[in-house]
Amino acid sequence: MSKKATKALELTGQYLGLIAFAIFTTFPFLWALSVALSEDPSNIWLFPRSFLPTDPGWAWFVRVFNEIQFMTYLKNSAWISLCTIIGTVLISVLAGYPLARLRFPGRGLIFVGIIATMMLPSEVAIIPNFVTLKHLGDWSTALLGFKLTGLNTYSGVYLPTVAGAFGIFLMKQAFEQIPQDLIDAARVDGAKELQILWRVMVPVSAPSIAALAIFTLVNAWNEFIWTGIVIQDKAMLPLSVGMFNDLTGPFAVSTSMVMAGIVLSVVPVLIFFALTQRYFISGLDGAVK
């Protein structure tokens, strides 16, 4: 076989593999999309017919908007996710920098302690967090006269999740990759530690921060159990819990409407990803050498 033919065969193989993987990972979403777009639900359980919308239209999407408080849920999801992202990035950056760049006694031990929390399933924290949150709420009501945080507040949803080992680990690794010369240069230029952090380290680590933001968004957007426990007020529920409550269970209206709801709830994440994608491109070009 000629070199060209081998090359072509190789490429074909690679693309076939990639396409197969793409189909494997996206087919649940494609099925949901097809079902949501099928105004006539009679074919939705037939494979592979269901992958092609029957009588395509927007009817189910319209019903989602009309019959459940979709926009309220969306707004709640957006707010909770935004706060989670800001909190997570802030804490991960502030914790990652000293772990990566400052010398202090016990640094290694603290890092091991943080990493060790990754070994525990997150469900372990549900009961202690619930109890803590309830008390925090009671105390804040007693001390301040209003509920700063606690059960049935947005901050109750995101506060327990913002300090995560994954984020701290990710930012520590990112900061460790920045050349020491860059920090020294900033120090000679007169930057204090916090100025070095915010004016040099953070902008240079933008790709890692964008990655952390995406992970955090996806987690916060899909968070279900904890949110369901903390929030009791229907008007405060995010999409994940609100839609599940409204569209499933014994009084479920229809699979098509559930699928339309799912598609609608995924779209904002995709938009966010598209907007932040450019920050994934390397930030260190031209710094050294």
Next chain:
Amino acid sequence: MASVKLKNIKKNYTKDVTVIKGVSLDIQDGEFVVFVGPSGCGKSTMLRMIAGLEDITEGELLIGETVANDVHASKRGIAMVFQSYALYPHMTVAENMGFALKLSGVSKTEIDQRVKRAAEILQITHLLDRKPKALSGGQRQRVAIGRAIVREPKVFLFDEPLSNLDAALRLQMRVELSKLHQELKTTMIYVTHDQVEAMTLADRIVVFNAGVIQQLGSPLELYENPSNLFVAGFLGSPKMNLLDASLVSGDTKGATVRLPKGIAIKAAVDASRAKANDRVTLGIRPEHILLASEADQNSIPARVDLIEHLGDHVLAYIEIPGVNEIMSMKLPGHATDLKYGDAIRVVFPEVDCMLFDAEGLAFKRLR
């Protein structure tokens, strides 16, 4: 501008690891001093201590009249240029250069003025709006130097600033640095392992080895009168030929040594502190070895081992019977008739021979 005084500076990383072992040095105001030495000799650590990027374990550092040991790097009145340039990748060239001024609260108009002036000196005005990634290596190095200039520091520190550049650019930047020093007349301390940079740029060279100053002096002084074997071997390219020998006789007027196989060579040094049969090292630079005729009584037989034509001169590697080391000699460019295996005769002129005792310390030359 300011002088820099080091008084018995020491640096320990741990109790047992001492990298700087008591360095004392006076750098005059406006002087260009080059720290030179092999990798790991402590020259960069010394510079970083002056910059305030490393703590000083012991001793006193004065910049101007101020003891600077505990002064923050930014308050020492120094500016540093790093080997890796260390430009902020997210800022434009102008922002990079003005960053220090911005941090110290200088007004925007003044920052602009000073950045513009520095850019003019370095001829990078057209690059001011670019990001570092859109610059070539030489341009990045200019920006790094510009960043130092805008601060109008009392002392410039350079940490191997030209090591990442190619040979042609390195030569060009070397000339420009020299000009910059003449123009600004600011104290400059420059670290390099490149002896050509050291010889060409320095008012004074400080040769470091193993955390100790080996010798301090003007480039020519160090080249002509190295105080010990390390300096003799370190400066000069190709390096000085160093041969084991034993002293036959020596007094204040000169010395005679014997190479293996009984070859006797005279050296114009004051060898009065040595005695006969002492082990010594004879040193002669490649450009001082001369070709001689058969008739010359002082000549030594040798055999050509390798010839390198470098255009302006020829490097000949020769073997002398009984001597283990291959010696190098520098001949004029037209001496092209030598070839591998030729039997030749060479002369070591008495005035050009140096002598070092068993501890490696040089005997004083008589000139």
